[in-house]
Amino acid sequence: MDKEKKGWKRHGVQALWALLTNSYLAGFARGKIYQGKLKNLCVPGLNCYSCPGALGACPIGAVQAVIGSWNFKLAFYAAGFLMFVGALAGRFVCGWLCPFGLIQDLLHKIPFPEKIGTFRGDRLLRKLKYVILIVFVILLPMFLVDVLGQGAPYFCKLICPAGTLEGGIPLVLLNESMRSALGWLYAWKNVLLLITIVLSVMIYRPFCKYICPLGAVYSVFNPISVFRYRVDEKKCTGCGICAKVCGMQVDPAENANHPECIRCGACKKSCPVKAIH
Amino acid sequence: MSRCMGTRFRRLPGLIxxxxxxxxxxxxxxxxxMAVVLxxxxxxCMECVGIG
Incomplete structure (x- = not known):
């Protein structure tokens, strides 16, 4: 009961952060987006800047916007921001500050006869997010350019279900002129969103595990970030409870700062001897 | 004391x-x-919402 309460406490933090960073309520009423100066700043989680409520810029969108611009080909601002956040907290952002992570967390609470923990090919499939980061976020916007030298944000355009859910659906619902411009791309992105939603009920955070380029960036910093887990080897009895409760299938006793760890704190709470700090 | 030093060194790469x-x-x-991001x-973003 106490552990369940603490789980909801994390969801409370996630919801509060999602509300704070998407609090331009007039956008939802008018079918428009916030256009103020705050949009200079990146938010740490995956949060589409075309969400009617969004106050900040999505860091993955920002990277692609700068790489794909005609005059800049390297994105120092957004990359430096990701490095700063990652070096401080690693994938803590995924566990606590990402609105799309919260959506997946809540979807996974929907009962399903057989929730899938791991499967054959799971480990290999987790490398896919690094390929997506390199190909769709960096290489394609950099090299697949138009006559002006501008590249499209290919991850946002072809893959990101967060953009569809947070930006596409609300704007299309609220805006008649946008409804008249719908085509195959919108259909494709909705199919991807639907697949993500269904998979999220069955698998814990499938988007974070296999697709998210932002998680891929932060995962690199997990082992060396300033704030990270430490297992007291003198206290640890090797009972394996921490590994069993981990939704990301990490064994904290083996590697407490594994790149897949989203620092949700489930292992820390479950440890009967309080060996995880 | 040594544990404190150990913690500091452990955190050093992240701080750097x-x-x-x-x-x-x-x-x-x-x-x-920043102007490009803004x-x-x-x-x-037409690409993000699935139109452009």
Whole structure:
């Protein structure tokens, strides 16, 4: 009961952060987006800047916007921001500050006869997010350019279900002129969103595990970030409870700062001897 | 004392990278990248919503 309460406490933090960073309520009423100066700043989680409520810029969108611009080909601002956040907290952002992570967390609470923990090919499939980061976020916007030298944000355009859910659906619902411009791309992105939603009920955070380029960036910093887990080897009895409760299938006793760890704190709470700090 | 020193050294790589991140971010701001981000973020991103 106490552990369940603490789980909801994390969801409370996630919801509060999602509300704070998407609090331009007039956008939802008018079918428009916030256009103020705050949009200079990146938010740490995956949060589409075309969400009617969004106050900040999505860091993955920002990277692609700068790489794909005609005059800049390297994105120092957004990359430096990701490095700063990652070096401080690693994938803590995924566990606590990402609105799309919260959506997946809540979807996974929907009962399903057989929730899938791991499967054959799971480990290999987790490398896919690094390929997506390199190909769709960096290489394609950099090299697949138009006559002006501008590249499209290919991850946002072809893959990101967060953009569809947070930006596409609300704007299309609220805006008649946008409804008249719908085509195959919108259909494709909705199919991807639907697949993500269904998979999220069955698998814990499938988007974070296999697709998210932002998680891929932060995962690199997990082992060396300033704030990270430490297992007291003198206290640890090797009972394996921490590994069993981990939704990301990490064994904290083996590697407490594994790149897949989203620092949700489930292992820390479950440890009967309080060996995880 | 030694444990405190150990913690500090353990955190050192992260701290160095965090500072480096700030420096890189500052360089990006200096050369005007923020304007590109702002321009993209204040206009509806047709690619993101699945139209363009």
């Amino acid at each position: 990278l965090a500072v480096l991140g700030l420096v890189i971010m500052g360089f990006g701001i200096y050369r005007g990248e 321009e993209k973020a204040v206009n509806i």
